[in-house]
Amino acid sequence: MQSLCKSHFLQQVYRKIDGAVLKSRNERNLDCVITFQTESILQRFMLRFDQLSLDCNDHLFIFDGAHAVGSYKADLSCRNTKTAVGSLFTRTNFVTLKYVTDGWGTDLNGFNLVITAVKDYKHDCKEFRCTMREFCIATDLVCDGINHCGDESDETSFPKCSRDDMGTIFGMSMTLFVVAIVSGVLIVCAIVVGISVCICRQPPLQHQNTNLPPDCVPVVAELSSTGANGAGGRKLPENLLPPAGLGYSGSLRARLYCQAK
Structure with missing residues (x-):
């Protein structure tokens, strides 16, 4: 969050996203506003916390719109937990976050917020449709290691989502495969050298002695x-x-x- 809250002109620009993960770790003396926008006006945002542990003097305000004005949708602080908050949905294709912190905190304070642009399936859903939810998300968000649907269906619906098969060759990790290849080459070289030494050390044929x-x-x-x-x-x-x-x-x-x- 601190990198997003730096004071420069880009802070005032709406960020168009299909999905994002915002992380905060005991950031102090912040007072920033960030606005996100969906790619299509037919979309809206779903917000879900993987971790939520704010200090009692820290507040995260969520606004359903393009500005941090008027009534907020949620005011999150130390009294809130990720289970109690659950999933939040906007009615518009904008969401604005206002994050205010004081000068004290611990390393346990912070949050992990998953923001996903979703589209109701009735609006000609041609991308990935979540299993337990009646909406679609961008195909680029499937199998990225982040639970964007909220029901894990975007991470478990396809065999290619298996983390164990990624970056493997013949069922082996890339490192193990390289080690096996190098070991095989060294063994073959050792065998060739051994055979060559045995041939060179073989004694010459003995000729029969004769008086002539x-x-x-x-x-x-x-x-x-x-x-x-x-x-x-x-x-x-x-x-x-x-x-x-x-x-x-x-x-x-x-x-x-x-x-x-």
Whole structure:
């Protein structure tokens, strides 16, 4: 309220609204007047308090019109409670508030006032119609977290009004979803690094030892032998002698090849 009550030329301008919430918290030495107007002349205002706890020297005057003159609709002070006041309706499309406070108070003093422009359903209601009330409110006021209808129907009539589903992805809050994505990326990176380390540490294949040079493969040495018992010929190494026995009188040929790998 204190910000609305600052002394400047806009204070004298009628504020056209579909809905508003006015809050006061122990504001002292105020004496201001605020006027609100509906967008359409077919509308009027409903006023309802979510919290009302005024000091006995503080007064909130409500006028059914564009000026704080004449008789007021309500004079609210410490004797009034939100339950006793209930919902107030204007007959015109204007409402004027005059708020007067003294220089003393506590943090418990103040109010939360919900002001809503309503239209009787008989006037071609094309916007949101409240369930328990015979009037309509602007569609922009639906699912905004504020009970404009007074029966909560503007906050519970649609699935999208569920506060639990707002700002979620796959049923998770935005923060939890981001944490899950980052954790998944880190886990995948850790797996890739682990596999790479295991491959790099794998020992090379062991080659079988051999008495021959690595680039040569022995086949057979070309040798000759005459005679059945090898007489008259060159003596062969033991590992290259022909098989013993008859029938081996011819020449024995062999070759040794070295193949490059």
